[in-house]
Amino acid sequence: MISLVRRTTALCVLGAALAACGTSGTGQTPRPAPSAPAPAPSSSPSASRTPTLAPGPAGLTPVFEHGPRTDGAKDGRKNGKTVALTFDADMTADQGPRAASGERFDNPQLIATLRRLKVPATVFMTGRWAEEYPDQARSLGRDPRFEIANHSYSHYAYTDDCYGLPTVSKDDMRADLERAYAAFEKAGVPNPMPYFRFPGGCYDKAALKELSATGVTAVQWDVVSGDAFATNADAVTRQVLDGVRPGSVVVMHCTRSAAPVTEEVVRAVVPELRRRGYRFVKVSELIGAANGRG
Structure with a gap:
């Protein structure tokens, strides 16, 4: 989640929905990021069925922003308009003392609301968050309603000049990503997805x-919720509802201390989008549709 240390610059995040500071994830033997998850229970995508995008030009890591812009009416699909709600579970290595003093970087009420409303979602988790909340990480990873994806270990930026974030050196980028997968494994998260969200959304x-050898698909978004540091749930709700189109990926956050109104926003957005004919899906379904498999 956006670092509270940087409150003075946090408002810029409303345009990008992300910023943070942390400690680089080097110094451990990393677990290689899977090009596809290991074989999974029937409730989760199997390795052979996990949708990813083909590498980009010159073999670069592919970048996904949204699914097909279709409402299903013209191409005969029965499932109608789809939208993916994604939640960044952010925590950096330097925030341990703040967590120990009572600051909450998790949001169990939000997760409970998603479960109660039966909304599937993709959670982009930092390795440090998984270390701080291993029981919650494991619970999310074992719930077929959710899929866990990689948001780096440290939440250092992968480019310079990314909302004031510290940066991961080019040589450490892969190790930082891989260390997050190692943290997921240690927490007991089964079958994390081969998807990666750049801290701050910044990449070049x-x-x-540098990440091409990991086999991940980078996942961005086309709807910025503006929930980071927001205190007006109605304004965030309007921003989401005004931005959603068929195939949209909405970026939100799963951290009480820096996104306190997100759960309230979800309670408002979900029934309204369903009233408009939208069906909630995980990112993997949108990527599968983009590949012609949905």
Whole structure:
């Protein structure tokens, strides 16, 4: 989640929905990021069925922003309009003392609401969050309603000049990503998805090149919720509802201390989008549709 240390610059995140500071994830033997998850229970995508995008030009890591812009009426699909709600579970390595003093970087009420409303979602989790909340990480990973994806270990930026974030050196980018997968494994998260969200949403050709060997698909978004540091749930709700189109990926956050109104927003957005004919899906379904498999 956006670092509270940087409150003075946090409002810029409303345009990008992300910023943070942390400690680089080097110094451990990393677990390689899977090009596809290991074989999974029937409730989760199997390795052979996990949708990813083909590498980009020159083999660069592919970038996904939204699914097909169709309402299903013209192409005969019975499932109608789809939208993916995604939640960044952010925590950085330097925030341990703040968690120990009582600051909450999790949001169990939000997760409970998603379960109660039967909304599938994709959670982009930092490795540090999984270390701080291993029981919650494991619970999310074992719930077929959710899929866990990678948001780096440290939440350092993978480019320079990314909302004031510290940066991961080019040589450490892959290790930082892989260390997050190692943290997921230690927490007991089964079958994390081969999807990666850049901290701050910032990337360039060099970053895409460095991560190409991991086999991940980079996942961005086309709807910024503006929930980071927001205190007006109605304004965030309007921003989401005004931005959603068929195939949209909405970026939100799963951290009480820095996104306190998100659960309230979800309670308002979900019934309204369903009234408009939308069906909630995980990112994997949108990527599968983009590949012609949905």
